[in-house]
Amino acid sequence: MILVTGATGRIGREVLRRLPADQAVRVLARNPDRVTGAPGTAEIVQGDYGDSQSLTRALRGVRAAFLVTSRVGDDDVRFVRAAVSAGVRHVVKLSAAAVADPGANDVITRWQRANEDLVRGSGMEWTLLRPRAFMSNALAWAESVRAQHVVRAQYGSSPNACVDPRDVADVAVRALTEAGHAGRTYTLTGPEPITAAQQTAQLAELLGRPLRFEELGADQARAALGARYPHDLVEALLAGAERQRAGAKARMDEAVPALLGRPAACFRVWARDHLGSFSSP
Incomplete structure (x- = not known):
């Protein structure tokens, strides 16, 4: 039995779609009605990391878990404790590439470092996935692209080797279903670093209409992020943007092609496959 958490998010949803049809699958979801793409035989368990009884139910008989x-x-502490008690092997x-960056010391990165240490020290076998930023983060621009034909972001000329979430899911499925991944850490990136301005140009070409890129200053970005996230997360995201401007997120890794036997997907492919989100009704 494989347990999938985060099944309503961008990665977990794609993992569910890619697991073999004959694989016994259980899904832990806070809102089961939002789970899509699960195999017809999948068992969906309502629960939350803060509910120890729901974790016990979800982890019973589980061999491997996607966390x-x-x-x-x-949340990681509660899950790992319950997984060890349930005999998960x-x-x-899912972690983050920033964990390996000595210049990253924001609250999100410190939290992920602690989570990695927790998993490594649990006594279970483990595999750590460290993706760079997801290409799907561009969906945050969809409304302004549809309504105003504009993309607004910080530091439009700073590159990021962002990764297609579907590639991350493909790697996760291999780690969950194949031997040989225990004790391994994989940094997952796209095939090339790309800037927000370049992403805007590619979207415009695919849409067949001009788009304008507007660079946000630090205060504008802080205000925009503050409308969606608490203060500590806002500051973490701003710190990440500064590291990107310094070139810390441009480095590529060969883990995706090495593991999947094909090139990592580029942003143009991701954008083409999600173009409907940016198209005017």
Whole structure:
């Protein structure tokens, strides 16, 4: 039995779609009605990391688990404790590429470093996935692209080797279903670094209409992010943007092509496949 968490998010949803049809799958979801793409035989369990009884139910009989957490706090601690008690043998943990950057010391990165240490020290087999930023982050521009034909972002000329979430999911499925991934850490990037201005140009070409890129200053970005996130997360995201401007996120890794036997997907492919989100109704 494989347990998938984060099944309503961008990676977990794609993992569910890619697991073999004959694989026993269980899904832990806070809102089961939002789970899509699960195999017809999948068992969906309602629960939350803060509900120890739901974790016990979800982890019963599980061999391997895909662990995704998004709230800075103790969710990983609760899950790992329950997984060890349930006899889970292997945890595939979604982390972040910034963990390996000595210049990254924001609250999100410190939290992920602690989570990695927790998993490594759990006594279970583990695999750590460290993706660079997801190409799907561009969906944050969809509304302004549709309504105003504009993309607004910080530091439009700073590159990021962002990765297609579907490539991350493909790697996760291999780690969950194949031997040979225990004790491994994989940094997952796209095939090339790309800037927000270049992404805007590619979107415009695919849409067949001009788009304008507007660079946000630090205060504008802080205000925009502050409308969506708490203060500590806002500051973490701004710190990440500064590291990107310094070139810290441009480095590529060969893990995706090495593991999947094909090139990592480029932004143009991701954008083409999601063009409907940017198209006017």
